[in-house]
Amino acid sequence: xxxxxxxxxxxxxxxxxxxxxxxxxxxxxxxxxxxxxxxxxxxxxxxxxxxxxxxxxxxxxxxxxxxxxxxxxxxxxxxxxxxxxxxxxxxxxxxxxxxxxxxxxxxxxxxxxxxxxxxxxxxxxxxxxxxxxxxxxxxxxxxxxxxxxxxxxxxxxxxxxxxxxxxxxxxxxxxxxxxxxxxxxxxxxxxxxxxxxxxxxxxxxxxxxxxxxxxxxxxxxxxxxxxxxxxxxxxxxxxxxxxxxxxxxxxxxxxxxxxxxxxxxxxxxxxxxxxxxxxxxxxxxxxxxxxxxxxxxxxxxxxxxxxxxxxxxxxxxxxxxxxxxxxxxxxxxxxxxxxxxxxxxxxxxxxxxxxxxxxxxxxxxxxxxxxxxxxxxxxxxxxxxxxxxxxxxxxxxxxxxxxxxxxxxxxxxxxxxxxxxxxxxxxxxxxxxxxxxxxxxxxxxxxxxxxxxxxxxxxxxxxxxxxxxxxxxxxxxxxxxxxxxxxxxxxxxxxxxxxxxxxxxxxxxxxxxxxxxxxxxxxxxxxxxxxxxxxxxxxxxxxxxxxxxxxxxxxxxxxxxxxxxxxxxxxxxxxxxxxxxxxxxxxxxxxxxxxxxxxxxxxxxxxxxxxxxxxxxxxxxxxxxxxxxxxxxxxxxxxxxxxxxxxxxxxxxxxxxxxxxxxxxxxxxxxxxxxxxxxxxxxxxxxxxxxxxxxxxxxxxxxxxxxxxxxxxxxxxxxxxxxxxxxxxxxxxxxxxxxxxxxxxxxxxxxxxxxxxxxxxxxxxxxxxxxxxxxxxxxxx
Numbered sequence: 001x002x003x004x005x006x007x008x009x010x011x012x013x014x015x016x017x018x019x020x021x022x023x024x025x026x027x028x029x030x031x032x033x034x035x036x037x038x039x040x041x042x043x044x045x046x047x048x049x050x051x052x053x054x055x056x057x058x059x060x061x062x063x064x065x066x067x068x069x070x071x072x073x074x075x076x077x078x079x080x081x082x083x084x085x086x087x088x089x090x091x092x093x094x095x096x097x098x099x100x101x102x103x104x105x106x107x108x109x110x111x112x113x114x115x116x117x118x119x120x121x122x123x124x125x126x127x128x129x130x131x132x133x134x135x136x137x138x139x140x141x142x143x144x145x146x147x148x149x150x151x152x153x154x155x156x157x158x159x160x161x162x163x164x165x166x167x168x169x170x171x172x173x174x175x176x177x178x179x180x181x182x183x184x185x186x187x188x189x190x191x192x193x194x195x196x197x198x199x200x201x202x203x204x205x206x207x208x209x210x211x212x213x214x215x216x217x218x219x220x221x222x223x224x225x226x227x228x229x230x231x232x233x234x235x236x237x238x239x240x241x242x243x244x245x246x247x248x249x250x251x252x253x254x255x256x257x258x259x260x261x262x263x264x265x266x267x268x269x270x271x272x273x274x275x276x277x278x279x280x281x282x283x284x285x286x287x288x289x290x291x292x293x294x295x296x297x298x299x300x301x302x303x304x305x306x307x308x309x310x311x312x313x314x315x316x317x318x319x320x321x322x323x324x325x326x327x328x329x330x331x332x333x334x335x336x337x338x339x340x341x342x343x344x345x346x347x348x349x350x351x352x353x354x355x356x357x358x359x360x361x362x363x364x365x366x367x368x369x370x371x372x373x374x375x376x377x378x379x380x381x382x383x384x385x386x387x388x389x390x391x392x393x394x395x396x397x398x399x400x401x402x403x404x405x406x407x408x409x410x411x412x413x414x415x416x417x418x419x420x421x422x423x424x425x426x427x428x429x430x431x432x433x434x435x436x437x438x439x440x441x442x443x444x445x446x447x448x449x450x451x452x453x454x455x456x457x458x459x460x461x462x463x464x465x466x467x468x469x470x471x472x473x474x475x476x477x478x479x480x481x482x483x484x485x486x487x488x489x490x491x492x493x494x495x496x497x498x499x500x501x502x503x504x505x506x507x508x509x510x511x512x513x514x515x516x517x518x519x520x521x522x523x524x525x526x527x528x529x530x531x532x533x534x535x536x537x538x539x540x541x542x543x544x545x546x547x548x549x550x551x552x553x554x555x556x557x558x559x560x561x562x563x564x565x566x567x568x569x570x571x572x573x574x575x576x577x578x579x580x581x582x583x584x585x586x587x588x589x590x591x592x593x594x595x596x597x598x599x600x601x602x603x604x605x606x607x608x609x610x611x612x613x614x615x616x617x618x619x620x621x622x623x624x625x626x627x628x629x630x631x632x633x634x635x636x637x638x639x640x641x642x643x644x645x646x647x648x649x650x651x652x653x654x655x656x657x658x659x660x661x662x663x664x665x666x667x668x669x670x671x672x673x674x675x676x677x678x679x680x681x682x683x684x685x686x687x688x689x690x691x692x693x694x695x696x697x698x699x700x701x702x703x704x705x706x707x708x709x710x711x712x713x714x715x716x717x718x719x720x721x722x723x724x725x726x727x728x729x730x731x732x733x734x735x736x737x738x739x740x741x742x743x744x745x746x747x748x749x750x751x752x753x754x755x756x757x758x759x760x761x762x763x764x765x766x767x768x769x770x771x772x773x774x775x776x777x778x779x780x781x
Contacts (some may be wrong), residue, residue, distance in 0.1 A: 020205060027183040031103060034090070034698070035175075036060035039069050042084040049115045049148055049712075050085060050675065057087055057146075058178070066702055068340035070172045071155070071738055073561060076555040079170050079338075084174055086149040090384040094141050095345065100184040100226065102665045104191065106370060107178035108160055109339070111152040117145055125401055126159050127171065127390055128366045129408045131193040149175065154190060156400050160391035160426075161365070169331055169365075169390075170557045172338030177369055186296035187228040187233065192411035195222055199445045200263055201411050203300055206449045207273075209319070215273040217306075220265045221288055225256045231292050235264055240285040241274075247284075262779075275319045276305030277416040278359035281380035290753055305377065305417025309451045311480045312463060316544035322773070323603070324421075325382055325545035326535075326584060328359030328567070329485055331554040332369065334704065335570050336738045336752055342703040343371035347409050348693035350375035352572060353551060355594050355693075358380070358583040360420065362484060362547040365390045367409045376418035384455060384482065384547075385413060386423030393429050402426065403438055405564070410446035420545075421464055421482075422447075425456030436461045455482065467535060477543055483546035487534040488513045488565040492779055514564040515773075516553075517575050518723070518745040521603050525613060527565070528577040528601065532648070535584075541642035548581070570705055571750035572691060576601040576615075583615040584645045587667060596672035598665035601648075602655075603720045604679045609655035617646040618665030618672060626659045632666075655679070681713035683722050685772035688764060692778075695760075700778045703755040709766040709774070711747045718747045724768055725749075732762030733780070755780055 038050075038060045041502035063086070065561045070080040105112065113120065124131040137147055153173035155163040164171065182191075195201030204220040219237050248268060256262040274282035283305050290298040291423055310317040315672035316325065330353065334341055341349075346369045357643045360382040363372075367385055376383050387405045406424050413419055424439040425431060436458065456462035465479045468484035491513045493506050494504035531548060533750070538546040553566035562570060567578040579599035588594035598616045601607050614621050622632045633649050641647035649663075658679035665673040690704040711722040726749035728740045733756030742749040757764070759780055767773035 027114060029181050029345045031088075031090075031179040031181040032065040032154070033703075035063050035065065035067075035086050035088045037067065037069075038085045038087075039080075041080075044425070049113070049118070049150065050087075051118060051392060052087055052146065052148070054089065054144075057089065058089065060085075064702060065193075066176045066340040066342060067174045067178055068338045069151075069335050070174060070562075073738070074335050074337060075560070076170055076338075077560050079555075079557055080173065081154045083150060083152050083154075084173065086151070087259070088147050089144050090319075091144055092139060092141055096183055096673075097141060098186065099136070100134070100188060101136045101139055102182040102191070102194075103135055103176065103738070104130055104180040104182055104183070105133075105149075106130050106179070107133045107339075108149065108175045108177075109153045109171060109173045110156055113150040115148045124603060125156070126388070126405055126510055129151070130193055130412060132191050134194075134397065151493065155297050155335055159388065160199060160394060160402075161388060162390045163476045164557055166558055167390070168556050168563070170331070170333065170555050171409045172340075174338075174340055176339040176489070177342070183449075187227075187231055187290065187292055188224055188298045189288065189300050190222045190224050190261070190535070191410045192414075195221065195261070195411075196261070199262060200261075200405075203286070203415065204287060205302055205304045205415050207304070207306045208452075209273070209275075209306065213272055215270045215306050216428055217268045217270055217286075218265060219268075219286060220263060220287070221290075222326040223262045223264065224524055225258055225260055225262065227257045230257045234291040235266065236289045236291070237266060237268070237269065238287040238289070239270070240283075240287065244285065261634045262720050270306070271755065273306045274737045276283050276307040276377075276380075277318055277323075278380035278382065279588075280380060281305070281417075283377060284678065285754050295362060302415055303374075303377065304415050305394065307417055307451075307524055309337070309420070309453075309509060309618065310546065312452055313478050313480050314542065315358070315480075316331070323541075323544070325360035326358055326579075326581070327362060327382070327384075327545055327547040328356070328358050328551045329362045329547050329549045330363040330551045331364060331781045332372070333552075333570070334752070337704065339704070342368070342698075344698055344701070345704045347375040348691070349469045349552075349572075350379055350381060351693040351695065352568065354379040355582070356551070356567065356578055357583070357585040357593075358551075360384070360545050360547065361551070362386070362423075363552070364485075364688075367405075370596065373413060373416045373418060377416055381418055382420040382483075383416070383418045383544075384420050384423050384545075385409065386427070389426035389429075393426050393431060397436055399432075403433075406442045408458040410411070410443065414447045416450075421455040423451040423466065424453045424460065425462065425466075426681040427457055431458065439502040457484065463628060469538065477542050481543040483538050483541070483543045485547055485549040486538060487531045488549040492565075493532045515575070516562075516745070517573055517748075521605065521608055522599075524576045525601060528580050528613070528615075529640070531567075531580060532644070533579050536643045537639045538769055547560050552654050564722060569745075571708075571752070573708065573748055573750060580648070583617045583648070585617065586645060587617050587672065596665055596667060596676045597665045600661055600663050600675050600677045601676055602661065604661050604677050605720075606653050606655050606657055606679065612651040612653055612661065614649040614651070614663050614675075616649060616663070616673070618667050620666050621649045622654075622664045622666070623649075623651050624662040624664070625653065627662075645778050678715065678717045680719040680721075683711045683719045683724075685767065686710070686714050686726065686766045686774040687712050687716070688766055688774045688776040690764075690776060690778055697755045697758055697778060697780050699755060700757045701755075704737075705755065705778075706751050707751040707753060707764055708778075709742070709749040709751070711744055711745070711749070711768075711771065718777065720747045722747045726766050726768050729765045730762065732756075732777075733758045733760055734762045748780050
């Protein structure tokens with residue numbers, strides 16, 4: 001109501017302002033370095049903080065974030081749980097005077113207490129979402145300040161999930177994501193999690209598609225004015241395309257009363273919008289600037305996408321086109337370091353998911369890291385994001401914590417175009433009706449938009465029914481359906497129940513989808529057959545998405561083995577089934593993620609290889625044995641292939657002696673892809689490669705890289721039966737995690753390394769008795 005008056009008054013008022021002062025906008029910087037760490041292994045929980053002086057602090061281990069409390073063995077069935085401490089000395093100059101000062105933790109497992117200069121400021125429960133600490137009142141300028149963080153990652157009945165001894169996945173510990181120092185003016189854009197108003201906080205961008213040629217962009221900004229007096233504020237939005245070219249700007253002026261918050265919504269029309277989808281993940285940016293008295297006091301950049309998602313019982317309409325999303329479940333665990341992944345490692349996982357042929361991922365069973373969601377935005381991967389929960393429902397405190405977590409997750413992640421829906425149910429356990437209703441209401445309140453959907457595993461209650469294939473009793477065509485998981489449990493156990501720590505009715509190992517990468521050709525083909533059968537069945541339902549269980553092998557915790565149903569192992573090395581999914585994406589010349597593929601799923605071993613299965617998205621495939629054509633075939637047409645986008649090609653030929661196979665794929669009568677496999681000879685040499693997954697290694701961020709030593713014969717063929725030890729040495733600013741000796745599995749010995757703080761070259765050497773060694777190097781930017 002004041003906007004016309006303000007537009008008249010503000011120019012006159014600003015004319016009187018002395019304009020020589022420097023801009024005073026927000027500052028957000030990483031706060032990951034310079035920490036000290038102490039682990040308490042006795043599980044004693046001290047109620048009082050440790051008071052440290054500088055000399056005592058020097059006795060603690062020096063660390064930086066992301067950090068895990070203990071490097072674990074590859075097989076983790078006794079994960080460390082207990083209390084640990086992080087502390088840091090830091091100073092701020094007098095330039096920070098009159099600033100609002102915050103420290104943001106992206107995630108810390110699981111109960112966090114924070115003291116600054118001896119004052120307890122916060123107790124936060126929950127290990128997967130960010131929390132903010134206002135340190136303004138306790139900071140001393142131009143002097144040393146000490147922050148102490150105490151973490152307790154033991155089983156907790158309020159946060160859940162169920163006790164680690166029964167959980168069937170590990171939750172690990174530590175400050176395992178980034179920490180930030182934030183400086184703000186006394187009038188500022190709030191943090192979405194820190195704001196106390198329902199459906200508010202920070203920046204909320206929603207889009208309405210009016211036609212192919214027009215989209216309406218709405219930007220809601222939540223401002224906090226901590227000054228005593230009313231301020232005349234200009235809010236200006238700059239809209240950029242993906243190349244950071246300004247498309248348009250829009251804004252207005254407002255009176256914001258002192259010591260109050262204020263919400264502003266502004267609109268802009270965008271002509272000829274570029275829509276976001278898995279095939280075309282087009283992104284836009286809005287830079288929101290806040291001016292007081294003609295000075296820039298805050299600035300926030302928000303990335304978003306324009307897409308229209310309509311979900312009905314008959315399916316998903318994405319930008320007006322009916323779409324099926326082929327997907328997978330993912331645990332964020334790495335070997336040895338647990339959850340302490342660098343942002344680049346998170347992004348590399350997303351790249352692998354997209355490269356494997358998926359356009360959708362279910363984040364099982366907890367919220368994602370910011371870096372992973374950013375990568376999904378960029379690569380075009382829809383995400384079903386859940387609150388933490390699996391087979392455990394606690395008391396009223398548990399319920400209230402779950403509701404708070406739901407609000408915070410939505411507020412934190414709602415601007416990501418990759419978010420398909422919010423999974424606001426506690427997975428695989430009955431929930432009270434009122435709890436479900438409250439969760440649905442939270443979804444409506446925190447993201448009030450027609451494209452906001454709430455999903456859950458109880459079919460009558462949520463917008464979207466998410467159903468594990470092993471629990472299916474019948475099809476409910478009246479309800480939008482995502483097949484949340486499939487391909488594992490129904491081939492592992494016959495009871496199809498929820499008690500995964502009760503070993504009843506297990507199928508024989510050779511029937512299971514849980515196959516190690518070194519299980520051999522027959523069992524790896526069985527895993528691929530199970531997946532094909534289940535995915536083919538899913539496509540006969542009205543589901544608009546499905547998610548295979550699981551992308552990467554992971555630790556179970558409750559059992560003395562890894563969960564091996566991944567299409568890649570825990571080191572992200574592919575199994576045969578990886579290529580099945582990769583072949584299900586159709587060839588597109590314009591997309592890096594849609595190549596023509598031909599892959600022979602065989603080691604061509606005499607008296608082991610009984611037939612040749614080829615995964616391909618080609619029209620026809622021709623197979624050659626020792627240079628002689630065995631014929632051209634069309635895709636298989638059998639009961640487990642009829643619904644697939646691209647069924648495999650099966651050639652009925654046995655391996656009776658060593659030889660060489662070559663498969664050639666044709667599309668429109670043109671050769672577009674080929675693949676060779678030869679019977680391996682004796683092991684003679686090592687070949688090293690580094691898994692960059694399209695992202696260069698980065699210094700000073702605890703970046704993680706997988707290095708693989710492949711054992712080859714004289715002709716460079718992988719020797720799949722080699723299981724010996726490979727010894728690694730490293731020169732440069734990097735370190736080997738856990739052990740420099742790695743046992744080969746199916747002819748590959750994997751290694752995990754952490755990049756150091758400096759630029760330069762890192763050289764890795766691999767050797768073993770009677771094998772020719774290899775060296776490889778990479779540069780750190």
